[in-house]
Amino acid sequence: MTDYNFAYLDEQTKRMIRRAILKGMAIPGYQVPFASREMPMPYGWGTGGVQVSAAVLTPEDCFKVIDQGADDTTNAVSIRRFFEKTAGVAVTERTAEASVIQTRHRIPEEALREDQIIVYQVPIPEPLRFLEPRETETRKMHSLEEYGLMHVKLYEDIAQHGNIATAYAYPVKVEGRYVMDPSPIPKFDNPKLEMDAIQLFGAGREQRIYALPPHTKVVSLDFEDHPFDPSKADHPCAICGAEDSYLDEVITDDAGGRMFVCSDTDYCRGRVEAAAGAKAEDAA
Amino acid sequence: MTTPLLSVRDIEKRYGARIGCTGVGFDLYPGEVMGIVGESGSGKSTLLNCLAGHLTPDQGEVIYHDRQGVGRDTVTMSEPERRMLSRTDWAFVHQNPRDGLRMGVSAGGNVGERLMAVGHRHYGGIRSVATDWLGRVEIADDRIDDRPSSFSGGMQQRLQIARNLVTGPRLVFMDEPTGGLDVSVQARLLDLLRGLVRQMGLSVILVTHDLAVVRLLADRLMVMKSGHVVETGLTDQVLDDPQHAYTQLLVSSVLQA
Numbered sequence: 001m002t003d004y005n006f007a008y009l010d011e012q013t014k015r016m017i018r019r020a021i022l023k024g025m026a027i028p029g030y031q032v033p034f035a036s037r038e039m040p041m042p043y044g045w046g047t048g049g050v051q052v053s054a055a056v057l058t059p060e061d062c063f064k065v066i067d068q069g070a071d072d073t074t075n076a077v078s079i080r081r082f083f084e085k086t087a088g089v090a091v092t093e094r095t096a097e098a099s100v101i102q103t104r105h106r107i108p109e110e111a112l113r114e115d116q117i118i119v120y121q122v123p124i125p126e127p128l129r130f131l132e133p134r135e136t137e138t139r140k141m142h143s144l145e146e147y148g149l150m151h152v153k154l155y156e157d158i159a160q161h162g163n164i165a166t167a168y169a170y171p172v173k174v175e176g177r178y179v180m181d182p183s184p185i186p187k188f189d190n191p192k193l194e195m196d197a198i199q200l201f202g203a204g205r206e207q208r209i210y211a212l213p214p215h216t217k218v219v220s221l222d223f224e225d226h227p228f229d230p231s232k233a234d235h236p237c238a239i240c241g242a243e244d245s246y247l248d249e250v251i252t253d254d255a256g257g258r259m260f261v262c263s264d265t266d267y268c269r270g271r272v273e274a275a276a277g278a279k280a281e282d283a284a
Numbered sequence: 285m286t287t288p289l290l291s292v293r294d295i296e297k298r299y300g301a302r303i304g305c306t307g308v309g310f311d312l313y314p315g316e317v318m319g320i321v322g323e324s325g326s327g328k329s330t331l332l333n334c335l336a337g338h339l340t341p342d343q344g345e346v347i348y349h350d351r352q353g354v355g356r357d358t359v360t361m362s363e364p365e366r367r368m369l370s371r372t373d374w375a376f377v378h379q380n381p382r383d384g385l386r387m388g389v390s391a392g393g394n395v396g397e398r399l400m401a402v403g404h405r406h407y408g409g410i411r412s413v414a415t416d417w418l419g420r421v422e423i424a425d426d427r428i429d430d431r432p433s434s435f436s437g438g439m440q441q442r443l444q445i446a447r448n449l450v451t452g453p454r455l456v457f458m459d460e461p462t463g464g465l466d467v468s469v470q471a472r473l474l475d476l477l478r479g480l481v482r483q484m485g486l487s488v489i490l491v492t493h494d495l496a497v498v499r500l501l502a503d504r505l506m507v508m509k510s511g512h513v514v515e516t517g518l519t520d521q522v523l524d525d526p527q528h529a530y531t532q533l534l535v536s537s538v539l540q541a
Contacts, residue, residue, distance in 0.1 A: 131386075131388075131389075144363070144364045144367060146367065146401065148397060148398075148400040148401025148402070148403075149397065149400075149401070151400040151405070152386070152389055152393050152396065152397050152400060155392070155393050155396055155400065155407065155410065156389060156390060156393050158407055159390055159392055159393065159411075159428075159429050160390075160429065223405055223406060223407040224405050224406045224407075225406055225407050225408050225409075226407050
């Protein structure tokens, strides 16, 4: 533990990242460039999120990591252990207990509170990237608020598939100004982007940080005759029976068998435990 | 006398010590088609790019009279204003359709982009306008969801024209619109262009080295050589009775089939 500075990064780097975060908070949805550091994990494994987490963690924090909704996948476990080792902070799998949550591809089902921070890992922060490859041009489009091109993508979706087929990384407009990529969360999670907690987005390889302060207005882009639809699989969870949570489809055998279960493992376990508790109380 | 749509005064653009174009000035009136001809390297495209705001001229002014009749210098106007102008009131047709189209986006999306850029948010509406415009440039309805990369050169050029004219611009800049097309396709495109220009009352600045194209489309002609304008006048007058030695050379070098 003493071999590392608290939370791995040196204080100057954290200071630089905190400045970027503050700027991002002041201009919601704006991508702030920062000098991303090499981290002891490959790009694409959440180096941006890890640097943001390292900059906001304090010794009193309780840390949780989610990967596609689960706490027990390789990515989540290794990042959690990384901070256990380098920062010595308490860790948890329970959303309500955590004060800092780093996430990849999901927002927890349970509503977050004002005293919590959620950190997203972002692979490609630029929502216009696949339509306009030039960074100089996309920056200009952001600064001049020229977002017609974003709708061209949605138009193409409808023309090809009959509806807006973009199911994740669904573009949003923040406070009526910046168009933002909410990281590859399913569009089911888009309505939750208006929340009480602070949301920070870190892209390590692309060297960008952006942020949403609490209660920021976030609108998913759509057409008047094809409104935004936060879709999910039309099933209840096979384990806890929840009908309001985002589901993963799990293939169970080679004969086409499958089941739908909550992608948020903590939410699912919480419901199962609560049901078991209620049953025990009834029996007693 | 009506006010000119575009007044150009003493435009100069230098590339270091070399002259791109210098001392160019003219007035373009609503509904007028102005041709600019000259050999390669004579400064035609430099001039066009200066006028369209793609290049910043070193001196001179370009006064554009907007729909309210207010004259604004497009050289000194702010970039957001100029970009707004270039996607509403202006259009630019590139020689190579690949420069003007988004090759990874369907034909309908290409036509719809300008509409969405000015705030259209109704899919059905955008699609019907796109269908209408594809019809006007003689592209079949059932190609609306195909990508331009599957189109022939002539179709790509017609698509580029549709994409540019969909927002009802007043001024169109064309840089060799028929370059790289074979003659029969050229003829069809010219026919179409002539129809659209007359029908929509467009003002056009047309850069080309093809005298047949200006003969068909242009009301007035400007002949350029080494960055200077050497002769101006009505198209037929310049082509039938060239005064300047270079124009005489140009007219006499056209091959007769």
